[in-house]
Amino acid sequence: MLIPTLHTPRLTLRAPVESDFAPFVAFYASDRSKFVGGPLGREASWRMLAMEAGHWTLRGYGRWIVEENETKTPVGLIGLFNPEGWPEAEIGWDLFEGFEGRGYATEAGAAARSFAYDTLGWTTAISLVKPDNTGSARVAERLGCRHDGDFTHERHGFMHVWRHPSPEDLAEGGMEAYA
Amino acid sequence: MSQIPTIETTRLSLRGPEPQDYPDFKATFTSYRARFMGGPLNAYESWMLYAAEIGHWDIRGFGMWMVHDRVTDETYGMVGGWQPAKWPEREIAWVIWPDKAGRGYALEAAHAARSYFYRQQNWETAVSYIDPKNLDSIRLAERLGAQRDDSAASIDGNDVVYRHPSPAALSGTQLAHGIEMEIGHYADPLFKPEGWAID
Numbered sequence: 001m002l003i004p005t006l007h008t009p010r011l012t013l014r015a016p017v018e019s020d021f022a023p024f025v026a027f028y029a030s031d032r033s034k035f036v037g038g039p040l041g042r043e044a045s046w047r048m049l050a051m052e053a054g055h056w057t058l059r060g061y062g063r064w065i066v067e068e069n070e071t072k073t074p075v076g077l078i079g080l081f082n083p084e085g086w087p088e089a090e091i092g093w094d095l096f097e098g099f100e101g102r103g104y105a106t107e108a109g110a111a112a113r114s115f116a117y118d119t120l121g122w123t124t125a126i127s128l129v130k131p132d133n134t135g136s137a138r139v140a141e142r143l144g145c146r147h148d149g150d151f152t153h154e155r156h157g158f159m160h161v162w163r164h165p166s167p168e169d170l171a172e173g174g175m176e177a178y179a
Numbered sequence: 180m181s182q183i184p185t186i187e188t189t190r191l192s193l194r195g196p197e198p199q200d201y202p203d204f205k206a207t208f209t210s211y212r213a214r215f216m217g218g219p220l221n222a223y224e225s226w227m228l229y230a231a232e233i234g235h236w237d238i239r240g241f242g243m244w245m246v247h248d249r250v251t252d253e254t255y256g257m258v259g260g261w262q263p264a265k266w267p268e269r270e271i272a273w274v275i276w277p278d279k280a281g282r283g284y285a286l287e288a289a290h291a292a293r294s295y296f297y298r299q300q301n302w303e304t305a306v307s308y309i310d311p312k313n314l315d316s317i318r319l320a321e322r323l324g325a326q327r328d329d330s331a332a333s334i335d336g337n338d339v340v341y342r343h344p345s346p347a348a349l350s351g352t353q354l355a356h357g358i359e360m361e362i363g364h365y366a367d368p369l370f371k372p373e374g375w376a377i378d
Contacts, residue, residue, distance in 0.1 A: 018238050021264070046238075046264035051227050053234030058198045058226075084226030155223055 001057050004119075006064065008111045011104060013064035013078065016052045020065050023074045023096055024049045030097045035133040037156055052077065061120055063092060066108045068099075075099035078108040080116055080125075087151045090126050091116065091164065093139055105139045113143070117167040124166055128159040137162070144173070183236050184299070186244065188291045189366045191284060193244035193258065196233050200245050203254045203276060204229050212277045215310040235261065241300060243272065246288045255279040258288035260296055260305075267332040271296075271305045271343060273319065283365030285319055290358055293323070297346040304345060306331060308338040317341070322361065324354045 003015035027033055028040035028048065040048065055062035063079030076095040082088070091112050093105035109127075116122040127145060129136045140162040148163035165173065183195030196204070208218050208225040220228060235242035243259035256275035262268070271293050273285045296302040307325060309316045320341040328342035349355045 016234070016237065021238075043263055043265040047228070047231045050231040050234035050238050050263070052230075053237035054230035054232065055234070057195075057233045058201070058230055083223060083230070085223045153223075154221065 001060070003053070003056050003062070003064070004115070006111050006115060007069075008107050010069055011075070011108050011111075012067045012069055013108055013111060014067060015056075016049055016065050020074055021046060021049055024077075027077075027094065027096045032095070032097055032100075035130045035136065036092075036094050055081070055083070059089075061089075061116070064108075064112070066104065075104055076108065078105065079112045080120075085153060087128075087161065088124075088126055089116075089122065090128050092127065093136065100135060105136070106142045109139060109143055113164060117170070122167075125164040127162045127164065128153075128156075129162055130157070130159055144169070183242070183244070184295070186291050186295055187249065188287050189362065190249055191255070191288055191291070192247045192249045192252075193288055193291065194247060195236065196229065196243065196245045196257065200254050201226070201229055204232075204257070207256075207274065207276050210277065212274075215313040215316065216274060231263075232257065235263075241269070241296065244288070244292065246275075246284060255284045256288075258285060259292050265334055266308070267334070268304070268306050269296075269302060271307050271323075273316070280315070283362060286322055286358070287362045287365065289319070289323055290362060293343060294349070297349070302346075305343045307341045307343070308334050309341060310337070311339050322358070324348070324358060 006013040024045045025042050028038045028045040033039050052063050059082055061080040063077050063081055065074050066076045066078045067074050074096065076093065076099060078093045081090050081092045091109055093109045095105050113125060116125055126148070127140050128151060129140060144165040145162035147160055149161045150158065151161050152158045186193040205222065205225045207213060208220050208228060209222065210219055213219045232243050239262060241260040243257045243261060246255045246258050247253065248255065256273065256279060258273040261270045261272040271289055273289050275285045293305060296305065306328065307320050309320060324344040325341035328340045331340040331342060333340050344354060
């Protein structure tokens, strides 16, 4: 399917392409990937990249490669994720090594959520975060999420469920409150 | 890859894998049938692999088709091109659901897929990586005219490489004619038994 492109002030969210393989390998080889099923080798990383593209066909939504507008550098993998066995559709944010601490996950996560609510008509969304992934939990808090139970996945293990504010909550609080 | 091409053969329609075909894929890949293809997989792994089969088209510009019956639309398996990171070369790959085997569907679909890659995408060669214990698959490779190529790199040493005939070797040759004849016999058998054999 044709994967849409989203723009934020500093970032572009676009479809995965073959040249994203190198940053994928680096990310899944890094310690940062331990919160999202890593570390993984080259072959598994390639299959993850292909999976990200195919996710869009299977679900009608998926995750984008997030690119810095200024440098065109891929900085992360952010978007809507719902493989088989997931408790419900989630908004996920994985930043590649060296791009944390700049608010990119919050910026792209908010754009992905707006797409889910405004374009796809979702009425709710969650994010799954491993308990010791404090950086990711802070992003969830900045996006206005509340801790809403736990989920254990056969592959990914124990994770906290963070519930996003609903479209109505966001309208009442003003989008700016969470942007 | 915004659009996966469609191929029509005598009995089959090869189309991009679609969400509604997933249960058929999952049934095979979570079963013993998947033992030569990295399986059996659990439900999560099988979904992730199915998504990767589709996304392979986006990343590489070629990939695996879902094989449907042209008339009933039911699925029989998947056939096409496959080259994840560790594969030394582009592979022609196939999997037929266990209860649909033995009717020549993989032969018919793989022959059409190979022709597509040779003619439309200008491939000059292709291989199939096969577990040496997978005798049905080796036999299919040979019926497609492929020959064992021990000089070619394998994936990890646990597979054997079968080299497909070149585009020239499949153009108006006796080999091509033989493959088409075998496919033709599956579609319209020369010998049609009537009633029950008695002896």
